[in-house]
Amino acid sequence: MEYFLQQLVNGLTLGAVYGLVAIGYTMVYGIIGMINFAHGEIYMVGAFMSVIFFLLLGMFGLQWVPLQLLFVLFLAMAFTAAYGWTIERIAYRPLRSAPRLAPLISAIGMSILLQNAVQLLQGARPKPLPPIIQGKITLMTRADGFTVSISYLQIIIIVVTVALMAGFTLMIQRTALGRAQRACQQDRKMAELLGVDVDRTISLTFVIGASLAAVAGLMVVLYYGVIDFFIGFVAGIKAFTAAVLGGIGSLPGAMLGGLIIGIIEAMWAGYFKSELGEVAVFSILVLVLIFRPSGLLGRPEIEKV
Amino acid sequence: MSGGARTPLLTVEHLSMRFGGLVAVDDVGFTAYDREITAVIGPNGAGKTTLFNCLTGFYKPTAGRLALARGGGTFLLERMPAHLIARRAGVARTFQNIRLFAGMSVLENLIVAQHNRLQAASGWSIKGMFGLPSYRAAEREALEKAKAWLERIRLTRRADEPAGDLPYGDQRRLEIARAMCTDPVLLCLDEPAAGLNPRESSELAELLQDIRDSARIGVLLIEHDMSVVMRISDHVVVLDYGRKIADGPPDAVRDDPAVIKAYLGEDDEDELPPEVAADLGVGTAEGRP
Numbered sequence: 001m002e003y004f005l006q007q008l009v010n011g012l013t014l015g016a017v018y019g020l021v022a023i024g025y026t027m028v029y030g031i032i033g034m035i036n037f038a039h040g041e042i043y044m045v046g047a048f049m050s051v052i053f054f055l056l057l058g059m060f061g062l063q064w065v066p067l068q069l070l071f072v073l074f075l076a077m078a079f080t081a082a083y084g085w086t087i088e089r090i091a092y093r094p095l096r097s098a099p100r101l102a103p104l105i106s107a108i109g110m111s112i113l114l115q116n117a118v119q120l121l122q123g124a125r126p127k128p129l130p131p132i133i134q135g136k137i138t139l140m141t142r143a144d145g146f147t148v149s150i151s152y153l154q155i156i157i158i159v160v161t162v163a164l165m166a167g168f169t170l171m172i173q174r175t176a177l178g179r180a181q182r183a184c185q186q187d188r189k190m191a192e193l194l195g196v197d198v199d200r201t202i203s204l205t206f207v208i209g210a211s212l213a214a215v216a217g218l219m220v221v222l223y224y225g226v227i228d229f230f231i232g233f234v235a236g237i238k239a240f241t242a243a244v245l246g247g248i249g250s251l252p253g254a255m256l257g258g259l260i261i262g263i264i265e266a267m268w269a270g271y272f273k274s275e276l277g278e279v280a281v282f283s284i285l286v287l288v289l290i291f292r293p294s295g296l297l298g299r300p301e302i303e304k305v
Numbered sequence: 306m307s308g309g310a311r312t313p314l315l316t317v318e319h320l321s322m323r324f325g326g327l328v329a330v331d332d333v334g335f336t337a338y339d340r341e342i343t344a345v346i347g348p349n350g351a352g353k354t355t356l357f358n359c360l361t362g363f364y365k366p367t368a369g370r371l372a373l374a375r376g377g378g379t380f381l382l383e384r385m386p387a388h389l390i391a392r393r394a395g396v397a398r399t400f401q402n403i404r405l406f407a408g409m410s411v412l413e414n415l416i417v418a419q420h421n422r423l424q425a426a427s428g429w430s431i432k433g434m435f436g437l438p439s440y441r442a443a444e445r446e447a448l449e450k451a452k453a454w455l456e457r458i459r460l461t462r463r464a465d466e467p468a469g470d471l472p473y474g475d476q477r478r479l480e481i482a483r484a485m486c487t488d489p490v491l492l493c494l495d496e497p498a499a500g501l502n503p504r505e506s507s508e509l510a511e512l513l514q515d516i517r518d519s520a521r522i523g524v525l526l527i528e529h530d531m532s533v534v535m536r537i538s539d540h541v542v543v544l545d546y547g548r549k550i551a552d553g554p555p556d557a558v559r560d561d562p563a564v565i566k567a568y569l570g571e572d573d574e575d576e577l578p579p580e581v582a583a584d585l586g587v588g589t590a591e592g593r594p
Contacts, residue, residue, distance in 0.1 A: 176420055176423035176424040176426075177424065179409075179413065179416060179417050179420065179423075180417065180420050180424070182406070182408075182409060182413075182417075183406050183409065183417045183420075186406040186407065186408055186409065187404055187406060189363075189387075189404075190400075190404045190406070191406075191417070192362075192387045192388045192391070193361055193362075193387055193388075193391050193397070193398060194391055194397075194417060194418045194420060194483070194484075194487055195388055195391035195392035195418075195420055195421045195487055196388060196417070196420050196421075197388050198388065299408075
């Protein structure tokens, strides 16, 4: 029981991160019907940005941790968002009216390009970051001394994720931009005829997705303390699985899918072999695609006549 | 509306649209006037919808000019992207096959149409997210306008239902209301009476006349239902095989031999079933008021 609880805490933390990345997949799919395979790399770039800004801020002598975190958060979000915007601009927008396969291939190309660029610029060796937030709260102790604990960092990750998701949901439901996004999702051409600037709405979608991925990148840097140029690939596919599990195109679905994937991975690693955690995750992708392609919260695709 | 001074609203000059070897619109020119209902009629494949698609930025015309007068200035529609045609020039349209945002609520469909004003007031969504007063005021205004339209098309009770769940006739009216929420100066309607029963199309005709008279805008109407066309249009343009074959007040167009020929063929006039002839208002006494 105690062991289960501990794995649940770990799984929730992991799931929060996947959920943040999954939002980017699901939003872009919703609005332009394309899987942005470079999104995992955006998350990786976000993680690198975080490390770079932590080191820079340290050089400038900023030592107070909360302020450091806040600065890194905003800087990483801003720079990664610029990446997201640029990728859409140069790799996807020119292919807007091309057959569906073209932007997909372009996305895979972007993904490889970003991986290699970061490998060249930052080196192939893993980049460590000394732990910045330490300490934990012990929730309960078993007779044999096993303790269930939640670290401050885990609390921060979960709180920040929940806050971001809430703010984001509010934006989609309440603001003109969110309404325009939903309208573009349903009928892009019609939205344009009502005066919605579709190109800008799509750009902003990429910007939002990328800044959420940057937050996820920052969390992972803090959580694991080490990153390399290849982390985007696996994390990206896991987040994609989360988006598919929740129902691609559905925002609550992406959040829910992220949590489920995170928990499954943590449980699998806790009770079976941790090397096989990914096998479990990707088996889910296969099963969902076979038995419930529209996902948990997705609407089944309706054939237009 | 005729009788007073007519102000030209849309001037179409030498408009042509070719798709490869097919000439869908061939050197068409006409003028639609402000505060008038201009009907564009013609047999299937005459180029009516292509004309609309050129007007609203779906297609770039192969040749020609589409000049829209608004507020003392002139907008050349053939040079503008679709969202600016809607936003700056003030052209709104509806479709033959209804294109509502089926998954959004009835009310939201009307609010999306006011996106521009709201987006401007929301300061790139930052103010909107925190609900600052200036944005809230703009949103309240948008909401009021949407509600006024819901009242007018009698859908207030169904405001929060998904638009896709409405009956067909209501969806047609909602689409027109949505187009009107963009504050257009020219409203383009592509077969708004298609699929409506006689009572509904009579209501529609009233709604369109009401829009023309109270919103004081120009209406451009593609319609096959001749009873609607003859009843409400101030001015009729007839296309056939992409060319304009007649242009004038409804009565004159109805009696135009070229129009009768396009609709009925040259030699078969006598063999037409009486109800078709009546629809067109030719050869029968009751067709002529």
